[in-house]
Amino acid sequence: MHIIKRDVIPAWKAWLIRGSAILIAILLCGLITYMITRLNPITVIQNMFTGLFGSGRKTMKTFYQVAILLGVSLAVTPAFKMRFWNIGAEGQVLIGAFAAAACMIYIGRTPLFLSGSVSPAVKNLIMFPAMVIAAVAFGALWGFLPAFFKSRWNTNETLFTLMMNYVALQIFKFIKNNQTVPTRFRWTPDGTTVGMINSQYKNSFGIGTIPKFNNKPGTECLIPIIIVALLTVLLYLYLKYSKHGFEIAVVGESERTASYAGIKVNRVVIRTMILSGAICGLMGFLLVSTEGSINDNIVDGRGYTAVMVSWMSQFNPIGMFFSSLLLVFMQFGAKEVPMPDGVSLDKNFANMLMAIILFFIIGCEFIINYKIQFGRHKKREV
Amino acid sequence: MILEAVKNAVRMEGITKHFGSVVANRDINLELHEGEILSLLGENGSGKTTLMNMLSGIYYPDEGQIYIHEKPVKIASPKDAFENGIGMIHQHFKLVDVFTATENIILGLEEKGMLNVKKAAAKIREISERYGFEIDPNQKVYNMSVSQKQTVEIIKVLYRGADILILDEPTAVLTPQETDKLFSVMRNMKNDGKSLIIITHKLHEVLEVSDRVAILRKGEYVGDVETKTADQQSLTDMMVGRAVSLNIDRPKAQEIKERLRVEHLTVRDVEGVKRLNDVSFSANAGEILGIAGVAGSGQRELLEAIAGLQKTDPESRITYIEPESDEEKQLNGKDPLEIIKSGILLSFVPEDRFGMGLVGGMSITDNVMLRSYRRGKHNPFFDHKFPKELANKIVNDLEVVTPNVDKIPLRRLSGGNVQKVLVGREIEQSPTVLMTAYAVRGLDINTSYTIYNLLTEQKMKGVAVIYVGEDLDVLLELCDRILVLCGGQVSGIVDGRNVTKEQIGLMMTKVGGGE
Secondary structure, eight states, rough: OEEEEEOOHHHHHHHHHHHHHHHHHHHHHHHHHHHHHHHHHHHHHHHHHHHEEEEEEHHHHHHHHHHHHHHHHHHHHHHHHTTTOOOOOOHHHHHHHHHHHHHHHHHHHHHHOOOOOHHHHHHHHHHHHHHHHHHHHHHHHHHHHOOEEEEHHHOHHHHHHHHHHHHHHHHHHHHHOOOOOOGOOOSSSSSSSOOBBBOOOTTTTTTSSSSTTTTTTTTGGGGHHHHHHHHHHHHHHHHHHHHHHHHHHHHHHOOOHHHHHTTOHHHHHHHHHHHHHHHHHHHHHHHHHHHBBTTTTTTTTTTHHHHHHHHHHTOOOOHHHHHHHHHHHHHGGGGGGGGGTBOEEEEEEEEHHHHHHHHHHHHHHHHHHHHEEOOOOOOOOO | OOOOOOOOEEEEEEEEEEETTTTEEEEEEEETTTTOOOEEEEOSSSSSSHHHHTTTTTTTSEEEEEETTTTTOOOOOOHHHHHTTTTESSOOOOOOTTBBHHHHHHOOOSSSSOOOOOHHHHHHHHHHHHOOOOOOOOGGGGGOOOOHHHHHHHHHHHTOOEEEEEEEEEGGGOOOOHHHHHHHHHHHHHHHOOEEEEEEHHHHHHHHHOSSSEEEEETTEEEEEEEEOHHHHHHHHHHHOOOOOHHHHOOOOOOEEEEEEEEEEEETTSSSSSEEEEEEEEETEEEEEEEOSSSSSSSHHHHHHHHHSSBBBBTTTEEEEOOOOOOOEEEETOHHHHHEEEOOOOOESSSSSSIIOOOOTTTTTHHHHTTTTSSTTSSSOOOOHHHHHHHHHHEEEEEEEEOOSSOGGGSOOOHHHHHHHHHHHHHHTTTSSSEEEEETTTTTTHHHHHHHHHHHHHOOOOOHEEEEEEEEHHHHOOOOOEEETTTTTTEEEEESSSHHHHHHHHHHHHHHGGO
């Protein structure tokens, strides 16, 4: 058996391979679902569909999840295009969320916000910019540090960004829970869960959360969806047509070629990581501001999933949208499948199915790039 | 009359090898007689190395049969090749630097019993004496010159009992004197009954050392000739497939003026070892300054230091003299961006194409844009119309073969086309200084001559051209002056019009060139 690198494969053929890979993966998922749960796979998918898109509210919520995952994936993409192995999106989003929540909590406790005579519109006008700036700044800082250390002392960015995830998490936990923090800085009186932020103050509750339209539940998701949609277009243009985007691509392909062409590699690396971190921070803001709350698990592994989304789509924003949709569908859809004993299919099961799908999607790239030849060489006829 | 039957050491029959849709070798029939030196001649990309790699077990043919001493064999791995007595000496040596010659030679030999280094060293001495190698079995590889390393590679193959030797462009890294030594060793091996194949594209070497020449062109076997009956012109015509003129024009420029002055240039590598030591010279507008030297004598560091890509010691001075105003500008301490911004038009064709000059994963247009994407100072977006036009111009002017200019990644083009894109881009910058390192490496004869003409054209336009080359014949025909480097020092600067190859060869191995 020989493995041979393929020449260029026509695009339609590549997509045919990818399409059939997903189809086989879904069939296999159905089979496994049936074997384990004895549920009809068709009903399972139907349940997932109605659970996720059954009503306007559900559809909104689902697309909000897609938007957040897509946003984080967009954030990590410039870094990966530059071959900077940034796995710190998790921490960058969390620290952004932390900063946004801190603004809500601390600014919300000031006399101005506690008084009932100032209109909520004015309060929001102060609160939203403060939250966005804080979240973006902290996210950017979390991106800047590993890039700075990398360009100064050539530290390993993978380890560094990973460690920064823990630092972010511990800072959040410390401020939230620690009894040594002075009372007025404490996020909760008893150091347990934060819950709905500022719910104890009548006049500042709800300031800094994204409003619902006509009080319809689910409509608060609209603004995040629009923001991420805009971001997708902007980032696409940035990567494809801007001078910065060109520099990122050159640095990613060959640092020596970049220096040769007069590109300052360190500057590009730092600038790009700041951008990456800033977008993550913005996603953190959207999470806190949409949900009006924060907890340890608010990022929920999206920082890592985003790496997969980005690579799977080969840095193409359109592809990232579909990958995010697929992953959200699997992950959140499973919760919507009722089991005979009254509970729903759990998330671990969903993760298992997702792993099968990812295995097929990533695995089929091998078949696209390489050809496997069986048997010995043909003898020439005499 | 009874003719003595010729015995074949190797017979390759109907060998075909594909890489993707590219046919590297098509239906090749090649014979190597016992006790002869066969030159395998062909331009770059004609499939010489691929064919030999199938003989040495690195590739496996798609079709065809190989016979060794007239017995059909299957060579599926280097081990199979070794068991059939075939040994190949590759262009890039595969030696462990911290080991001695002996240790390297016995490395990987799975002999039974205890390791006996002394016995091995004795056997190595015996082999050396028989064929006339000069080697110290206990010398460490990192202390060896390139030619000594090559000797170790050859002995390694002989030690394993090979009687069919394949040498892949063995002279590329040698000085003329070392080449002569290698050829005498090869003749000794032949007289001892070994059969040798030498892959090369240097015609005078073919004529000097081989008994027979087999010629490949574009993956196909053109034919073979007795060396006695061949000359340079006839071989070239066979190799290229039509008559080619082999003369380089060397006109004298009207005005010759100092453009670049390098003084006391010292460059160190990361370990602090001096790669260039107190180098001083001038490059003049209207001249091609050739730089000769054994590979790794500091050529790369020299060009990179001028281009702003190497740190230089404090006493180093690199001065650029503006063509119109005669204003002097210091280049040392400036990075490439600062050089661009100070308005100095410096073009540089580096040795490492994809590692430095180009981006393999990008299209021709994007690669051309590397030099021009900054245009439009306050526009955050680049202009892609201009580079595309320029890319099309380069493709047309230099006859680059490519399906398109803005889709196919450069890496998929052949080496010659890639080099044309690089050279074309650098010339299109209308430079005042043009530096090229091994500009014709890997190119076919026609393209090489195209490039020599382009360089001469630039010289006549008043550009200061610096040409780092490895083929001394070309250096002697092309350059107005030749600077010879030896171990990072200037061994001498000579007039290209009245110097011989031997003189340069001496200067390459010893500063000043004295015996």
